[in-house]
Amino acid sequence: MPLMEVKNLEMTYTDEDVATPVLRGLSFKINRGEFVTVMGPSGSGKSTLLHILGLLERQSGGEYFFGGKQTSEYSEDEIAKLRNKKLGFVFQSFNLLPRTTVFENVKLPLLYSGIKEELWDTMARKAIDAVGLSHRLDFEPSQLSGGEKQRVAIARALVNNPEVIFADEPTGNLDSKSGEVVMDIIQKLHNEMGHTVILITHETYTAEYAERIIRLRDGMIESDTKVLNRRTGKLFQK
Numbered sequence: 001m002p003l004m005e006v007k008n009l010e011m012t013y014t015d016e017d018v019a020t021p022v023l024r025g026l027s028f029k030i031n032r033g034e035f036v037t038v039m040g041p042s043g044s045g046k047s048t049l050l051h052i053l054g055l056l057e058r059q060s061g062g063e064y065f066f067g068g069k070q071t072s073e074y075s076e077d078e079i080a081k082l083r084n085k086k087l088g089f090v091f092q093s094f095n096l097l098p099r100t101t102v103f104e105n106v107k108l109p110l111l112y113s114g115i116k117e118e119l120w121d122t123m124a125r126k127a128i129d130a131v132g133l134s135h136r137l138d139f140e141p142s143q144l145s146g147g148e149k150q151r152v153a154i155a156r157a158l159v160n161n162p163e164v165i166f167a168d169e170p171t172g173n174l175d176s177k178s179g180e181v182v183m184d185i186i187q188k189l190h191n192e193m194g195h196t197v198i199l200i201t202h203e204t205y206t207a208e209y210a211e212r213i214i215r216l217r218d219g220m221i222e223s224d225t226k227v228l229n230r231r232t233g234k235l236f237q238k
Contacts, residue, residue, distance in 0.1 A: 001068050002029035003164070003196060004053060010061030011048050011219075022048045024219040025062070032163070035190045035197045037207040040216035046200045047168055049216070053198060054166045055083045084112050088157030088165045088195075090186075092172040094149045096141045096156075102128060103137045106155045113160055127155040131185050147178030154185055164196045165189065171206055183209050 011023040023045045030036055030053075038046050051057040052064060055071065064071045066082070074082065096105050107124040115123070128134055131151040141149055150170055157165055167186060171179030187209050190197045201207055215222040 003032045004030040005065040008062035009059050012060045022219050026221055028224055032196055033194055035210045036212045037199045037210035038214045039207055044216040045219040046216055050166055050168050050200050054087055055079050086163045088162035090153050090157050090167040090170045092169040094153045096152060098141055101138050101140055102152050105152055106159055109159055123159055127159040131155045146174050147181055150182045166198050168200045
């Protein structure tokens with residue numbers, strides 16, 4: 001059974017009675033343990049698709065199944081719990097609290113997790129260590145480089161040990177060297193910890209970390225191909 005499946009997925013936004021279709025009848029499956037890149041030009045629907053798959057928005061048409069259950073059957077409370085426990089998010093803009101330490105930023109998702117509070121510090125330290133920032137525990141975002149900020153964002157996404165990591169243009173605000181460090185960390189999480197990764201990008205070098213590339217154009221799937229990961233030499237098999 002696939003982890004995620006969409007059938008004839010549609011998304012249309014309406015503003016002042018003007019309907020703008022963004023996604024037009026997408027159908028595909030994503031299995032556990034896949035590293036999938038979604039590519040396409042601006043306006044192709046990449047981020048909208050991520051928001052739907054990440055349960056941040058509900059589609060306007062079609063079906064979306066997560067773990068075999070149609071997401072329309074979940075209540076808003078159930079969606080929020082599923083998002084908090086199963087999904088981790090990394091965004092281009094980092095979204096860190098500015099006057100809060102690395103340690104406290106990473107602990108933030110645990111406030112809503114239902115996990116016992118006495119475990120929070122250990123879980124946060126483990127996530128921070130996984131991205132190589134144990135020496136920055138007490139630093140605030142203003143004291144970090146762009147690459148370090150993104151690594152904090154990855155640690156925050158990891159802290160609940162989610163099943164899926166969604167990364168929306170995670171290297172978009174970084175220089176190429178920092179971007180490679182960030183992508184190496186994401187790939188390590190995939191290879192060594194088994195996280196399913198869904199990456200949104202328009203950068204070819206970033207896409208090369210995946211083993212499958214879905215290309216969107218005008219809200220439709222232009223191609224969906226398994227590729228040889230140039231960095232690991234691995235072709236995803238399930």
